[in-house]
Amino acid sequence: MTSAAEDRPPAELTGAELVVRTLVDLGVEVVFGYPGGAVLPIYDAIFKQNELRHILVRHEQGAVHAAEGYARSTGKVGTVLVTSGPGATNSVTGLTDALMDSIPVVCLTGQVPTHMIGNDAFQEADTIGITRPCTKHNYLIKDIDELCSTIREAFYIAAAGRPGPVVVDLPKDVVMARAPYENGASPGNGLAHPSYRPRREPDADAVRRTVELMARAKRPLFYAGGGVINSGPEAAASLAALVRRTGFPITNTLMGLGCYPGNDPQFLGMLGMHGTYEANMAMAECDLMIAVGARFDDRVTGRLADFSRGSTKVQIDIDPSSINKNVPVDVAMVGDAGLALDALAAGWEARGAGSDAGALAAWWKQLEAWRGRDCLRYRNSSTTIKPQYALQRLHEATKGRDVYFTTEVGQHQMWAAQFLKFDEPNRWMTSGGLGTMGYGFPAAMGVQVAHPDSLVIDIAGEASLLMVIQELSTMVQYRLPVKTFLLNNEYMGMVRQWQEFFHGGRYAESYMDSLPDFVKLAESFGATGLRAQRPEEVDGVIEAMIETPGPVIADILVDKEENVYPMIPAGAAHYEMKLGPEHGDLEERSEDGMVLV
Amino acid sequence: MDETAERRTLSVLVENEPGVLARVIGLFSGRGYNIESLTVAEVEHDKRLSRINLVTSGSPMVIEQIKAQLDRLVPIHKVSDLGHEGPYIERELALIKVVATGEKRVESLRIADIFRAHVVDSEIDSFVFEMTGKGGKIDAFIRLMTPLGLTEISRTGVVAIARGKESI
Ligand SMILES: Cc1ncc(C[n+]2csc(CCOP(=O)(O)OP(=O)(O)O)c2C)c(N)n1
Ligand SMILES: [Mg+2]
Numbered sequence: 001m002t003s004a005a006e007d008r009p010p011a012e013l014t015g016a017e018l019v020v021r022t023l024v025d026l027g028v029e030v031v032f033g034y035p036g037g038a039v040l041p042i043y044d045a046i047f048k049q050n051e052l053r054h055i056l057v058r059h060e061q062g063a064v065h066a067a068e069g070y071a072r073s074t075g076k077v078g079t080v081l082v083t084s085g086p087g088a089t090n091s092v093t094g095l096t097d098a099l100m101d102s103i104p105v106v107c108l109t110g111q112v113p114t115h116m117i118g119n120d121a122f123q124e125a126d127t128i129g130i131t132r133p134c135t136k137h138n139y140l141i142k143d144i145d146e147l148c149s150t151i152r153e154a155f156y157i158a159a160a161g162r163p164g165p166v167v168v169d170l171p172k173d174v175v176m177a178r179a180p181y182e183n184g185a186s187p188g189n190g191l192a193h194p195s196y197r198p199r200r201e202p203d204a205d206a207v208r209r210t211v212e213l214m215a216r217a218k219r220p221l222f223y224a225g226g227g228v229i230n231s232g233p234e235a236a237a238s239l240a241a242l243v244r245r246t247g248f249p250i251t252n253t254l255m256g257l258g259c260y261p262g263n264d265p266q267f268l269g270m271l272g273m274h275g276t277y278e279a280n281m282a283m284a285e286c287d288l289m290i291a292v293g294a295r296f297d298d299r300v301t302g303r304l305a306d307f308s309r310g311s312t313k314v315q316i317d318i319d320p321s322s323i324n325k326n327v328p329v330d331v332a333m334v335g336d337a338g339l340a341l342d343a344l345a346a347g348w349e350a351r352g353a354g355s356d357a358g359a360l361a362a363w364w365k366q367l368e369a370w371r372g373r374d375c376l377r378y379r380n381s382s383t384t385i386k387p388q389y390a391l392q393r394l395h396e397a398t399k400g401r402d403v404y405f406t407t408e409v410g411q412h413q414m415w416a417a418q419f420l421k422f423d424e425p426n427r428w429m430t431s432g433g434l435g436t437m438g439y440g441f442p443a444a445m446g447v448q449v450a451h452p453d454s455l456v457i458d459i460a461g462e463a464s465l466l467m468v469i470q471e472l473s474t475m476v477q478y479r480l481p482v483k484t485f486l487l488n489n490e491y492m493g494m495v496r497q498w499q500e501f502f503h504g505g506r507y508a509e510s511y512m513d514s515l516p517d518f519v520k521l522a523e524s525f526g527a528t529g530l531r532a533q534r535p536e537e538v539d540g541v542i543e544a545m546i547e548t549p550g551p552v553i554a555d556i557l558v559d560k561e562e563n564v565y566p567m568i569p570a571g572a573a574h575y576e577m578k579l580g581p582e583h584g585d586l587e588e589r590s591e592d593g594m595v596l597v
Numbered sequence: 598m599d600e601t602a603e604r605r606t607l608s609v610l611v612e613n614e615p616g617v618l619a620r621v622i623g624l625f626s627g628r629g630y631n632i633e634s635l636t637v638a639e640v641e642h643d644k645r646l647s648r649i650n651l652v653t654s655g656s657p658m659v660i661e662q663i664k665a666q667l668d669r670l671v672p673i674h675k676v677s678d679l680g681h682e683g684p685y686i687e688r689e690l691a692l693i694k695v696v697a698t699g700e701k702r703v704e705s706l707r708i709a710d711i712f713r714a715h716v717v718d719s720e721i722d723s724f725v726f727e728m729t730g731k732g733g734k735i736d737a738f739i740r741l742m743t744p745l746g747l748t749e750i751s752r753t754g755v756v757a758i759a760r761g762k763e764s765i
Contacts, residue, residue, distance in 0.1 A: 132620060133627050137671040140615070157671055195612060195674045321665035324658055 015144050015175035016041035019108065022148045024051045025183060026155050028079050030070070030449055031055070031108075032063040036083025037123060038110025041175045055449060055478060058470035060087050062442035064094020064165075065468075068103045069446030072429045073404055075232055077158045078446065080107040085123030088169075089130065093436060095165045096134040100433025101255060102230055104163035106154050107135075113173035114142050127169045136164030144177040149186040156188030161198025162319040163230055198318055202335035202343050209331050210290065210314045211347035217288035217312075218359035219366075220248045223271070226255030226432070227293015227317060228337045229425045235338030236260070236425040239292065242345045247360055249367055251279035253294050254417055255432040262421030268367065269376075272300040273568050274414040277375035277577060278367055280566070283308050284574040285366070291315040293337040296326040297433070298570075306573035316340045375566050376418050377582050385535050387412060387487045387558040391419040391459070394485055397542045403455040404447045406430065406440035408464030411493035414564045416459040438467035441484065445471055448480040455483065455546060462488045463512055465553075472525040475551040483545050484553045486518060489560045497563045518555040527551040601656045604633070606679045606687060606757045607664065608765055612672035613639050613647040620670050621649060630655060630663050634689075634732075634754035646674065650756045677765040679757050687757040691735045696723045697746030705745045712738045 013021065019042055023031065030053040035043045046054050057063040060082045067078025082091050088109040098105045109131075112121040128140050137157050139150050147170075154166040187193035214220060222243055228235050236259045243250050243266055250260050251271040260267055269276035271283055283289070289311045294300070301307040304326060313329040315322075316337055323332045333340050378388045405420060406429040407413040413430055422428050429447065431439035444458040465486060475482050495510040519529030528548050532541040538556065545554040565580030579585045611617045618637055625632050633652040640648045653663060660678070667676045679685040693714070695705045698721075705724060709716065714728035728738060732755065739750060759765065 128616060129619070132616070133623055161669075193671075196669075196671045198669075319665075319669060321662060321669055323665070324661055328658065 010180035012178040012180055014041060014045065015147055015170070015177050015179070016045035018144070018147050018179065018181055019151065019170070019175065020045045020049060020052055021181050022151045023079065026152065026188075028077075029053060031079040031081045032057055032066040032070070032446065033081030034060050034063060034083065034087060036085075036087050036110060038084035038112060038172050039081060039087075039108075039170070039175075041172070042081060042108070042110075042170070054081070055445075055474065057442065057445075057474050059468065060090035061093045061438065062445070062468055062471045062474070064091050064098065064105060064107060065436075065439050065442035066446030066449070067105045067107075068094065068098050068101075068439075069406060069429050069443030070450045071103050071105060071446075072229075072443075073426050073447040074450045075426065077104040077106055077155050080105060082107065082109055083123070084110040084112055084127070085125045088125055088127040092130060092134055093434075095131055095167065097431055097434040097436045097439060098165035099134050099136065101431065102163050102226060103165070104158040105165040106151075106158050107165060107167045108151075109167055109169050111140070111169045111171040114171045115173070117171065127167065131167045134165070135167050138167035138169065140169045140171075141174050142171065144174050144179045145182075147174060147179070148182045149184070149189075152186055152188035153193070154188075156193065157196060160193075160196065162227075162322075199334050200318070200336040200339055202316070202333045202340040204343075206331050206333040207340070207343045207347050210333065210344060211351055213288050213312055213314065213331070214246060214248075214290070214344075214348065215351060215353050215355060218356055219286045219363045220246070220288040220290070220355070220360075221282050221286040222248055222250035222290050222292065223253075223283065223294050224250060224256045224259050224292040225253035225294030228256060228259035229293075231293065231318075231337040233425055235336070235341060238338050238341040238345065240264075242341050242348070245345065245348065246355055248355070249282055249364070251275070251282060253297070253300055253432070254430060256294060257417060258422030258425045258428045261423045263423060268371070270417050272297075273302070273570070274418065274564050274566065276418070277373050277566055277579065278370040280568065280574040280577055281370045282367060286311045289313045291317075291329070292341065293317060295322045298326070301326060302568045302576075303571055303573045306575075308574075373579070373583070375579055375583070378562075378565075378580075379582055380535075381559070382535060384559045385532060385538060385556060387415050387489070387556075387562055388419055389535060390485075390487060390532075390538050390556050390558060391415050393538050394457070394542055395420050397539070397546065398455065398457070401455055402451075402453075403427065403457065404429070404444075404451060405457050405459060406444040406447060407459040408440040408461050409435045409437045409494075410461040410464060411489070411497065411562070411564050412459050412461045412487040414494075415487070420459075437461075437464035441465060441468045441482075442471045444482040444484075445475055445480055448475075448482050449478070456481075457483045457485055460484050460486045461493060462486060462490065462515060462518070463492045466516075469521070472522065472527055472551060472553075476526045480551060481549060482551050484551075485545070486553055486555050487558050488515075488518070488555050489558050489562070490515060491560055493562075494564070496561070500563070501569070518553050522551075522553040527553065529553050529555065531555045531557065533557045602654050603657065603660065604652065604654045605660050605681070606685065606755060607651045607653065607667070608677045608679055608757060609649040609651060609667055610674040610765065611647050611649055612674065613645045614672055617647070617672045618649070620672070621651075621667065624666055624670065625653075628662075628666065630659065636754040636756050650754070652755050675765055677759075679759055682759065683763070684760040685757055686760060687731055687755050688729050689732050689735055689755050690727065690729045690753045691738075692717070692751040693726045693728070693739065693742060693747060694723060694749040695726065695742050695746045696748045698722050701745045705742060708738070708741050708745075714738065
């Protein structure tokens, strides 16, 4: 007997309600957003329920960075909701950042009603056109019957293969129309995607050839990047196991920090423009390079013609377009980093022979000699706070704790990468590919939302922080106790450093004049401001920063003219690295590096 | 362009949805790849599939990049590098207008006949010729017609398909 209820057609919901219902069923807990006319129906639907939490940011760029921080610290997809026109255009920087760093984010954008699209309607922007090159994919939903399945597909695309940002553009008439909720099989819900199915299993032959190369290598090196982190904590564990088993050295990219324990003796530190001497020399001199989820970025390779010329190269990447892009490799292994590492480990065990112990010992002797240069050494001061010192003290005070770090972009970011050590993945969030000033503060907000009881610290520069300071209001509103460790040098330090080296010391527009009093600024938002002016005050301020409840800005007045070393000038080769005055390298002043970014 | 550049014909099966061509073209312009010619039309209505035929050039490394970059676009089903995978046929269609009278008009007809071009429009002082063939053949036809009063050219760009029973 059919009941009356079953005879009735399924209840119809508005498009806005369908959006919320779909997000909840996808397991989305929180969306970072900002309202406006085109998305008001969705805000209304959010208001009427309490499964999906909304965090009101103060600028849409911050919403995307917050979603990135959420995603990077949890491994889940971050979700954003913004209005049409300016809401969408304000999110473009965040989307581009997520694309460059392969971060899974879904951004729902409002749009004018379908019949008005193309008419220059109020707050209309060609969001699909604008975001096409800065997203992994985007969708314009014109029919409410495609709403639920498209949102599910968007989440699948954001996370599958090499992750990235996806935009779903929602015209207002679609979110106001009515249709029954639909949760049928579709991509992202049990059904294979018709065209996007990235390969995950590595090719067995490539694995076999790599194992062979590993067994014969005399100067092997692992070079691991953000792909290992994107693959998940199991991949990082597999990497650590393989590296330890083989006894090979390993270096990480800026994006990869934490995918291998930073305090482990086999870890050579970060490589690249401001990487360690030992890591870059190892790249230059190795005879076997195994790249895992790293994309041979120009900040890593330096001058391509001289990049690790003598090595045989293996590259593992889930994105075939990352392979052979800048640097031709000898073995290409398309697949998931974790699965590939497990396959290598299994192949290594099966082969049983192990590595060339004598050669490896000689290689380590060389590596230790390079490490002995102590390239991060700097001259400390008893009167001025050196930024490196401040970070070392912060590292001491936070190590062993449940702590997450984000950064802005500039010198402070590089010092943070050099002086903080990460023993786990997903603990370090920095804008690597796009180099977005203003990333770390809102990203920290997203991290804190995901980990309310953890310590979340943004390593900031004053110029970067001023780009996004309004998010302090968000932090206060939602009681997000983000700690901002502000290395305040009153300069766009990284710009100043390049001007010093390559533009004859002409500091055009890089001095940060008329800075606010950051302590009072923090207080004006209802947060706490602290300040350290002298080295002996650093420890106390760090402790107070950590202990004070709620958001804190710790204004650390550091040496204004400190430079980041080591440095491989843009376009130079690894072996042309400058170690800095502490190592007898005179500070260079030339115009040579000017044309190169 | 560097001396190792090669010309390649790619056939790309794509979801027939709005914006897919913009994605392909945006990829080429954004990454600085060459497009010599590009054609697109729906080929399987039921499966909503269109085929893009694309002629590009670049070093072998760049060609591999182009293929990989195309392949990772979400609505792209298949990228096939025709020359690389075996023998294939390449054709182009051109409509060519020649305005001439007297001896030149007669000569244009004679050449058209040699090239197996058809007259698809005829006025007392003009012809429109239609011809299909490889790009080089059309180029040659155009060269011969130019002094005879050629005034306008419309070309489709290359369409291509592999020889034999295999399909992409
Ligand atoms: C949005 C944005 N604009 C410009 C730049 C170029 N840029 C790179 S570092 C930097 C200066 C950063 O200054 P600050 O935040 O104070 O950090 P510092 O280098 O002094 O540690 C600038 C302007 C950028 N990376 N991002
Ligand atoms: Mg600064």
